[in-house]
Amino acid sequence: MNAWRLYRRYAAASMRGQLQYRASIVMATFATLLQTGIEFIGVWALFDRFGQVAGWTLPEVALFYGMISVTWSLCDAIGRGFDAFDGMVRGGDFDRLLLRPRSTVLQLLGHEFTLRRAGRLLQGAVVLGYAITAAGIAWTVPRVLLLVAAIASGVCVFLGLLVLQATSAFWTTEALEVWNVFTYGGVTMSQYPLAIYRPWLRQLFTYVIPLACVCYLPGLAILDRIDPLGVPEVARWLAPAAGPVFLALCLCVWRIGVRHYQSTGS
Amino acid sequence: MTPYLAIVGARFRMLLQYRAAALAGLGTQVFFGLVLIMVYEAFYRSARVVPPIAFGQIVSYVWLGQALFAMLPWNTDREWRSMVRSGAIVYELCRPVDLYGFAFARELARRTAPTLLRAAPMVVVATLVLPAIGLPEWRLVAPQPAAAIGFAASFACTLLLACTIGVLVNITVIWTLSGAGITTLLTTAVTLFSGMLIPLPLFPDWAQRALAWSPFAGLVDLPFRIYTGHIAGADVALALARQLGWTLVLVAFGRWLLGRGLRRVVVQGG
Numbered sequence: 009m010n011a012w013r014l015y016r017r018y019a020a021a022s023m024r025g026q027l028q029y030r031a032s033i034v035m036a037t038f039a040t041l042l043q044t045g046i047e048f049i050g051v052w053a054l055f056d057r058f059g060q061v062a063g064w065t066l067p068e069v070a071l072f073y074g075m076i077s078v079t080w081s082l083c084d085a086i087g088r089g090f091d092a093f094d095g096m097v098r099g100g101d102f103d104r105l106l107l108r109p110r111s112t113v114l115q116l117l118g119h120e121f122t123l124r125r126a127g128r129l130l131q132g133a134v135v136l137g138y139a140i141t142a143a144g145i146a147w148t149v150p151r152v153l154l155l156v157a158a159i160a161s162g163v164c165v166f167l168g169l170l171v172l173q174a175t176s177a178f179w180t181t182e183a184l185e186v187w188n189v190f191t192y193g194g195v196t197m198s199q200y201p202l203a204i205y206r207p208w209l210r211q212l213f214t215y216v217i218p219l220a221c222v223c224y225l226p227g228l229a230i231l232d233r234i235d236p237l238g239v240p241e242v243a244r245w246l247a248p249a250a251g252p253v254f255l256a257l258c259l260c261v262w263r264i265g266v267r268h269y270q271s272t273g274s
Numbered sequence: 275m276t277p278y279l280a281i282v283g284a285r286f287r288m289l290l291q292y293r294a295a296a297l298a299g300l301g302t303q304v305f306f307g308l309v310l311i312m313v314y315e316a317f318y319r320s321a322r323v324v325p326p327i328a329f330g331q332i333v334s335y336v337w338l339g340q341a342l343f344a345m346l347p348w349n350t351d352r353e354w355r356s357m358v359r360s361g362a363i364v365y366e367l368c369r370p371v372d373l374y375g376f377a378f379a380r381e382l383a384r385r386t387a388p389t390l391l392r393a394a395p396m397v398v399v400a401t402l403v404l405p406a407i408g409l410p411e412w413r414l415v416a417p418q419p420a421a422a423i424g425f426a427a428s429f430a431c432t433l434l435l436a437c438t439i440g441v442l443v444n445i446t447v448i449w450t451l452s453g454a455g456i457t458t459l460l461t462t463a464v465t466l467f468s469g470m471l472i473p474l475p476l477f478p479d480w481a482q483r484a485l486a487w488s489p490f491a492g493l494v495d496l497p498f499r500i501y502t503g504h505i506a507g508a509d510v511a512l513a514l515a516r517q518l519g520w521t522l523v524l525v526a527f528g529r530w531l532l533g534r535g536l537r538r539v540v541v542q543g544g
Contacts, residue, residue, distance in 0.1 A: 039458040046462055050471040057325065057476050058317045185298040189305045197309050204316035209309070 011114055018118025026123045033123050040127025048073065048135055051199070062204050067143035068231055069200060074136025075155070076198040076223050079162035080191075081128035087167050089119025093174035097181050103271050112266060113259065116174070143231060151230050154245065161251025162222035166191060168251075168258035169217065175258075175265035181272065190217055198223045203236040210237075218254050221247035277371045278379040285383030300395050307340040307400070311412050327475040330415060331502035335473050337414040338498050341396035343470065345389040345433065346493055347440035348461055350453035351380065354444045359451055367536070374529050377444060381437040421503045424510040428497040431517035435492045438524040445528055448535035469495035475504070489524065492517035 026033055051073065055066040084091075093116065096102045105115045145151070173187040194217065202210050202224040214220040225247035228235050235244070311333055318329045327335075354377070357363045366373055400414035417425055443460055447453045465471050467490035474485050474495040485491055496513040499505040505513055 035455065039454075042458060042462050043465075046466045046471065049466065053472055053477050054317055056478050058321050060320055061313075061316050062320050185302055188302045193302070193305050193309065196306065200313055200316070205309075205312050209312065 011111075014110065015114060015118050018115075019121040022118070022121045023123060036124040037127040037130070040124065041131055042127075044077070044128050044131040048131070061200070062236070064201050064204075065143075067139050068233070070135050071139035071143055071145075071231060072201060072223055072227050073199040074132050074134075074139050075159060075227060076162070076195055076219075077132025078129060078136055079132075079159050079222065080166055080195045081125045081132055082159070083163045083166035083170070084128070085122045085125040086117060086163075087170040088122045089116035090167070090170040090174040092119075094177040094181065097177045097269075098272060100272050102269065106266075106269075113171075113262065145230060146232065150245075154226050154248070155230055157248045158222050158226035161248035162219070164251035164255040165217065165219055165222055166194075168255040169194070171255070171258040171262050175262050178265040178269050194219045201227075218247075218250035221250035277369075278375055281376065281379040282383045285380060286387045299392060300399070303340045303392070303396060304399055307336050308412070310336050325476070327473060327499075327502075327504055330411075331499075331504050332473060333412055334414050334502045335469070335498045337396070337400040338501060339470060339494065341393040341400070342389060342494075344392050345385050345436055346464055346468065346470065347385075347436050347443065348464065349457050350444050350447055351384060351440070354380070355447050355451075355453055358447050373536070374441070374525075374532055377441045377532075378437055381440045381444070382433070385433065385436055385440065415502075417501050418503055421501055421506065424505075424514075425497055425501040428500045428510070428514055428517065431514055431521065432493055432497050435489065435517055435521045435524070438521050438528060439489070439493075442524055442528045442531065445531050445535055448532075448538070464490055464493065467491065468493040469498065473498075475499070487516075489520040492520055 048070075051069065052066065055061070055069070060066075061069065093102075096105075102112075105112050108115065139145075140147075169187065169190050173184070173191075176184055176187070194213065197205070197209065197213060198219050202213070202220050210220070225239060225244045228239070229241070229244035314329065314332050314336070318325065318332075357366070366376060369376070397414065401416065404410070404413040416422075439460075443453075443456055446456050450456060467474075467485060467488050469491065474491060475482070477485060485495075492513075496505065496517060500510055500513060
């Protein structure tokens with residue numbers, strides 16, 4: 009059985025399991041929709057008060073907001089195995105994964121396909137839909153492809169961060185809240201155009217963690233805006249390539265971690 | 275009074291065991307605070323008309339929010355839930371203390387211990403570390419003496435109000451048992467109407483009157499604006515009156531609701 013088919017079986021089994029509690033899933037989705045929905049009310053209120061931010065309008069900001077929200081919710085749905093990995097190390101459950109003749113990454117990805125994340129996905133999709141219609145974008149086939157590529161690449165970046173978070177558990181056996189700075193913090197930061205932040209923050213999220221490459225830079229190309237920071241046009245189109253590269257690097261670190269792994273023996 | 279103090283003391287000692295978790299959260303919160311301040315800074319730079327609250331006041335508002343958010347009534351008490359579900363709550367009825375007072379004391383301890391742990395290092399970072407690393411305009415500014423007194427009074431009222439709301443929501447668990455639905459609604463309402471999402475003066479002008487009269491304004495917005503001097507003079511008294519008024523109303527409502535809930539309690543043998 010090839011890897012993709014095995015993953016589909018994992019995901020299907022996980023979804024069947026969750027759908028045994030259908031009402032609970034619907035309620036949880038609605039709850040997330042409500043809680044993330046009010047977040048955008050905050051953005052709207054600021055634009056209602058100030059009109060624009062550094063020359064950006066609400067529909068333009070909504071494009072960045074929608075892109076990162078959709079991206080994060082997709083990663084959050086598939087990356088649960090890595091997110092909850094510290095518990096697996098503490099309980100010694102990781103030993104079982106090592107005994108199976110399949111890669112640990114595939115097994116952890118198949119650990120759970122979290123349906124509850126649909127609420128956030130829905131919220132992101134609504135905001136993105138608003139941006140797509142209201143931001144006056146001249147839609148062409150390359151732009152549509154760029155949007156899809158940016159989201160797919162963004163899932164790679166966030167997944168890479170979750171892999172690093174899980175890897176750190178090999179040494180600490182305890183999830184470090186510090187990683188939230190890059191995941192949740194990265195989401196919050198990416199909701200607004202990168203140009204409004206101080207240089208140290210921009211550089212951190214461009215060169216160390218390439219979140220700008222999957223949200224801000226392709227977003228500029230889609231909006232066809234002149235970048236206040238002067239990033240050349242070609243870099244905006246090629247930036248999403250950074251996502252898979254980042255994920256590949258993170259997986260190398262993961263392999264080092266697995267080799268280092270010592271079971272807690274419990 | 276002694277039994278209530280004992281409850282508060284015991285819960286406090288229990289929660290203080292989680293020092294490491296509180297410290298780990300500090301870095302995350304400093305980061306979130308800095309991002310928020312940069313966003314507000316960008317908006318304030320592009321303002322065409324003078325905003326209803328100054329940028330420096332917003333900065334203090336943000337840091338106070340990062341320092342004190344653990345005090346807000348976000349959720350129901352897990353132990354209380356299991357007590358209701360297992361029926362162990364009837365043991366509490368056997369004790370020679372008032373059940374509402376007991377629930378209130380538990381809630382008071384649950385709110386203050388984690389807040390103290392988070393707030394103290396956060397305030398140090400926001401007032402002393404930020405200027406030292408070259409960000410003096412983003413520091414938490416110390417309040418004027420009058421504002422400090424007003425803030426201390428208002429903050430005490432906030433604590434009472436937060437606990438009252440928390441107890442009220444815990445009481446509803448007697449009916450719903452899970453508490454999941456009410457937690458969602460509570461979190462949403464608290465985030466949106468307290469000032470935690472964005473400072474309330476930045477909401478549209480047509481919403482201001484309704485926002486000021488909601489009980490949630492007393493959780494964040496009123497004490498923080500008193501701290502920054504945005505509310506001053508006689509308005510401080512009005513703000514305190516609003517906080518205390520809501521607290522009294524919600525205590526009365528909570529007591530009535532608890533009485534109704536206890537009428538339904540069925541003790542099963544065995």
